[in-house]
Amino acid sequence: MEHVPGSFGTSASFALRFGQIIFSSASLIFMCLDYDFYDFTTFCYLTTVMAFVTPWSISLALADTYSVLLKQLPHEPRLLSMVLAGDTVMSFLSLGGACGVASATELLSSMGAPICGDNLCSQYQVSATLAFLCWFLLLASALFNLWSLPSLL
Secondary structure (H helix, E strand, C coil): CCCCCCCCHHHCCCCHHHHHHHHHHEEEHHHCCCCHHHCCHHHHHHHHHHHHHHHHHHHHHHHHHHHHHHCCCCCCCCHHHHHHHHHHHHHHHHHHHHHHHHHHHHHHHHHHHHHHHHHHHHHHHHHHHHHHHHHHHHHHHHHHHHHHHHHHH
């Protein structure tokens, strides 16, 4: 098996997962600081996606920690395929949520909507930025796992 740094079960993968946990949790916190985000579907969508990404990343970070501590990489193609599929789906969902929130926030702030008072739009923009960063790390994880999958087959 070719050792790909960043693929599932390595310390680089743990670092990517840790970044995903931090960014998705922070995005979720910034979005939920105000109760008015329920008024807009795109804000609810990003909250839901980040609520799925956080436990996904935590569970895979725990699996990476277990693999690193035992110094044993997972050699199961099915497992890596499931991780790859999950990372890809979560990546596209988080990209969609981040783009939706960024565009809705920009539209609301350019219209001078009353929801943008008290710096709420800046909180939503920070949440979208953190979701973009989480998307980037999810995409990197998916690409590293895709790169290492042919060596298992």
